[in-house]
Amino acid sequence: MTNEIQQQPDDDGSDGELRGSALNRANSQLTLRLALFAVGAFAFGFALVPLYSVLCTLTGYGDQTTLSEKRVVAEAPDEARLVTVEFLADLPSVGNWEFRPLKKSMQVHPGKLYEINYVAHNLTGRDTVAQAVPNVSPGQAVAYFRKTECFCFTPQNFAIDEQRPMPVRFIVDPNLPRIVDRITLSYTFYDSATLVGLR
């Protein structure tokens, strides 16, 4: 099966190309570098988790430290401006709880203190602890939506079949960007059975 087309150039590899053990060494080195690259990419996948938190803090979107923080602010109503605030309530699974806001939405003046009540009803059949995790949309509004009191600040104890209203007091900061005319406040209500770790 020798064929004439496979003639080697006469000079013995002096054209600088890799042969023999030099080739093996070069192959091992490049393989090692690429393998390290792959390991680095794996680590990068996990590094995306803290990077994501940093990005959330920077943009305010889903930033739990700001969202679950009590922030006191003096009242300075801006009667000329109206912003719609919508209220959402979510449960990770259905059946064990009743959880809803008493109002779907309200019109508010920035700089004025308002109160809205959520109501929760423990249907789990046992004494339990639950925690609400808040979110605010759009992300630009997070820094300007200040809660002076919220049931989301601390875990809530509930007796069997207990039902009670839970107040939220909030002020929309008058510095809220003009482009935002509608803010959505949402809570997801986790029972201790599904709650993995209290922040």
Next chain:
Amino acid sequence: MATTQAHTAADHDHHDHKPHGIGRWLYATNHKDIGTMYLVFACIMFFVGGTMALIIRAELFQPGLQFVDPAFFNSMTTMHALVMIFGAVMPAWTGLANWMIPMQVGAPDMALPRLNNFSFWILPFAFTLLLATLFVPGGAPAGGWTMYPPLVLQTGDAFPFLIFAIHLMGASSILGAINVVVTVMNMRAPGVGLLNMPLFVWTWLITAYLLIATMPVLAGAVTMLLTDHFFGTTFFAASGGGDPVMFQHIFWFFGHPEVYILILPAFGIISEIIPAFSRKPLFGYGAMVYASASIAFLSFIVWAHHMFTVGMPLAGQLFFMLSTMLIAIPTGVKVFNWTATMWRGSLTFEAPMLFALSFLFLFTIGGFSGLMLAIVPADFQYQDSYFVVAHFHYVLVPGAVFAIMAAVYFWLPKWTGNMYNTALAKWHFWLSTIGVNILFFPQHFLGLAGMPRRIPDYATQFTDWNMVSSVGAFIFGFSQLMFPYIIWKCVKGGEKIGNRAWEGARGLEWELPSPAPYHSWEEAPSRELIARGAQH
């Protein structure tokens, strides 16, 4: 000369002596054997995934639930995607890389033959794990191939099988990619410069880098799912401070480069076939290389266009919309260059050219619907509808799959030394092209009319186009049976061909005898041969 021959006499002695029996395949280190195994594996998976697709289309032939229950239907959509992406298209590309790259760069074999064996043999185990989930309690994964939590965390006993199968597929791809990079970087024959390589080699080199950079990120994401499910971490659980949307970000950071992993080698194939059957050098070789590299770079900064509706700041939406649209520029360069290559060429329409031309038209349709999806306000309407299904099937079926078939029809005579039944291959082409359009084109209409994807039942106004689509699916699906038949007959025998199977084909592989000897380029090709094979 005589001393050289004496020196290599031992080599030549076993030159064409292949190992016999099952051991040849189990312990294979020959790039051609491993390439063949990859291609056979891909072909089997293509039919497994295709069967799942036909179950989906049979169920969707008319509204209501006829054949399967909704949970199984969801398993079918999930498994169809996983099998086709990781089992059919990606192994087919690796198989073609194994067969062709050493022959095209004048190397005797892949750089790391044992690693090559290992990366192939991982795959049957990975897919045994994955397909075994069809028989475990709770059924196969049904949360979509994108594995979004929290839904995917509700998968039954199949969950760890799914995760470990993904880990194995990822490991196989990464090892295969490392092998390609080392081969291309270190094993080129003297005189084969980087900007002298066939475009298939170039696009595969870029693909390999994409694989090494992104498959580990997917591995990380599914590892997080695994620990969320079994070890109490809360990467994606809001109840512990995590965020399910973060999974989508990490997944698509892998997922978008992945779509170019599936299509870049196709660009390489088309760039080989169109010049061969136009009897002209490729128009704009350098531009093709840089366009491929630009596409690969851009693929890392567009991922969030898969998730415009999660609630993203306006600046983010604008950034991802514009960066996505930017990809149309290098892609447009490619389509332009292919067209310009044909301009005033002496075209003939053999089976590989037909598939390549079909690719050119139909992939471009998929590209345009992709541009529509890139527009944020339009995407709000289209997302999760059949329009998306039509879009990615246009780029993957008449895109990636047609390019694989074109490649097989192009190089099969080189592999076997025999010409296949060209009439039958053309029948295969026409049935495929007509079938694929009947199958997927109506899905654009369905999507624009509001039919959601991943549902087993639908509102009655969608019936007509679903029936048309299902008819197309069965035409397309059954006509694919011709493909292995044609290949099998060609392996068994046929009209003998010379070194150069196609008049206009250029490249080092065509300077080798047909069938390509078991060991090729043990002595590097001469510069004269390299110059003759140069495509530009």
